Amino acid sequence: MTTDHINIEDSNVVFTKEMKKDYTILIPDMSSIHFSLFKNVFEQYGYKVEILKNEGFSVVNEGLKYVHNDICxxxxxxxxxxxxALNSGKYDLNKVALIISQTGGGCRASNYIHLLKKALKKAGxxxxxxxxxxxxxxxxxxxxxxxxxxxxxxxxxxxYGDMLMLLKNQVKPxxxxxxxxxxxxxFWINHLGRQFEHDKGYKIKEINRNLERIVKSFGEIPVFNEKKIKVGIVGEIYVKYSKLGNNHLEDFLISEDCEIMVPGIMGFAMYTVDNSMVDxxxxxxxxxxRTSxxxxxxxxxxxxxxxxxxxxxYSNFTPPSSFEHLKSLSADIINEGCKMGEGWVLTAEMxxxxxMGYENIVCTQPFGCLPNHIVGKGMIRKIRDIYPNANIVPIDYDPGATKVNxxxxxxxxxxxxxxxxELNNPTKDCEVADIKEDSLGVKGYKIGKHLKAGN
Known part of the structure; x- marks a missing residue:
């Protein structure tokens, strides 16, 4: 009998309380900043976790080997x-576990776990x-x-992850x-991790204080006074954030002299919870x-x-828009009933x-993700009709698509x-305050409320 006919559900080993102490849980990386912070939280609860960073052809090859090529x-x-990672020899195969997310919606991500069970069975x-x-x-x-x-x-x-990602992207270029x-x-990931170890950084007062210090610390990084192309990144959640999924898209855009804006994961989380309440x-x-x-x-x-x-x-950086504002933006373009995959929120983010001034947009489209081709690529013409300055390019990501193309x-x-x-945005002059050293020991030009990095 081949493994295709084995009852995969019955063959899966359940992660038990006894395993919690000794087993290392491997987590596939999506957003390095956020997942590093999640790791700190899980460790506070006694879990041993590791974020996977392995990349390269071997990852794609193993995926093609054990997952049908028509899956997303x-x-x-x-x-x-x-x-x-399991093949690498780095882990004790008798003391390791895997974790994978399930959205529970119409997206095929809800079935990843069943695909993984079958793949593990075939791989031994x-x-x-x-x-x-x-x-x-x-x-x-x-x-x-x-x-x-x-x-x-x-x-x-x-x-914290959304804040760090937001500010890093506005300062790094x-x-x-x-x-x-x-x-x-x-620094902040390590600092917050130490707070988490002592059950600190979670109370409202502590969160506000940390966010204030984070904003101020990024405002004190020395920056050049120049204008760059502003590019937004949207798309299916994995390829939108994952360096593995989008071939290091952010690094490429930085190398092309761009400033990047990637909408935070918070918006997607709110969209998911909102959908469940509406249902x-x-x-x-x-x-x-419903109450939860x-x-x-x-x-x-x-x-x-x-x-x-x-x-x-505490700064003049560009803040994110609220979830309610996003909902209002999509009203004239796409119905809120479109909620498979990233649904209407992807359109609203564009x-x-x-x-916000990030009219140049890369819409990341993974192979096999039909909903996001509809709410992403399918909405581009409508958006351009309403906003003629929108300069949007859909980029397909799949095993056969080359990074060069x-x-x-x-x-x-x-x-x-x-x-x-060159036609519409003449260079604007701005001044920079005196060099100073902040409380974190970070020397730089302090960007006051009257300035914004890069303007």
Missing amino acids: YPALLVIGQMID YSNIPIISFNVKGLEKNSGFKLTLPLINKLLVALT YEISKGSSENLVD IDIYGGSKIK ASLIMKYLRMYENMIIRAVKK VDLVK QENRIKLMLSVARENQ
Whole structure:
């Protein structure tokens, strides 16, 4: 009998309470900043976790070997990365577990776990436990529980991650000393990690204080006074953030002299929770789940407001838009009933970026993700009709797409962007305050509220 006919569900090993102490949980990377902070939270709860960083052809090859080639590209990469890590010899195969997310919606990501079970069986790793990371009770693991306190702390880590990503992207293209923004990100990840170890950094007062210090510290990095092409990145959530998924798109855009804006993960989280509440309201469902979702949404709104308020109050960086504002932007273009994959929020993010001045947009489209081809590539013409200055290029990511072709398409978009900038955006002069040293020991030109990095 071939493995295709084996009951994969029965063959999976459950992650138990006894395994929690000794097993290392491998997490596929998506956004390095956020996942580094998530790692710190999980470790506070006694889990031993490692974020996978392995890349290269071997990852894609393992994915193609064990996942059918008509499945979406993110599934192929995530499963390929996990099996490649298991093949590396780095881990004790009797003391390792894997974790994978399940959205519970119409996206095929809900079925990744079943694809992974089948792949592990074929690869000879059927003894390795798989943990489902979901808030809908889709899979049961006695050794891994998503409690409300843990969820809240992960949301706080998400808040810090969004803030660090936002500010790094606005400073990095202009920094005088290369690596300053990345070093500051590392400082804050380590600093927040130490706070998490002592159960600090989670209270409202502590969050506000940390966000204030984060904003001020990035405002004190020395920067060049020059104008660069502003580029937004949207798309399916994995290829939007993952360096493995988008062939290091952010690094490429930086090398092309661009400033990047990537909408935070917070917006997607709020979109997901909002969808679950709407579904229960319309179609019925558990009152307990509705109450839990409402509570999570309450905290998400609060944390989102903290980010926006801190950026506006302590700097002149561009703050993110609120979730409610995003919903209003999509009203004339796409119905809120379009909620498969990234749904209407992807379209709204493109409109928001255009209105914020990031009218040059890369829309990342993974192979096999039909919903995002509709709400992403399918909405470009409509957006251009309303916003003629929108300069959007859809880029397909799949095993057969070469990095050279992807980058050449982006370069064509950037050439149009530079022409538009020369015509419509004359260079503006600005002044920089005196050099000083902040409380973190970071020397640099302090960017006051009257200035913005790069303007």
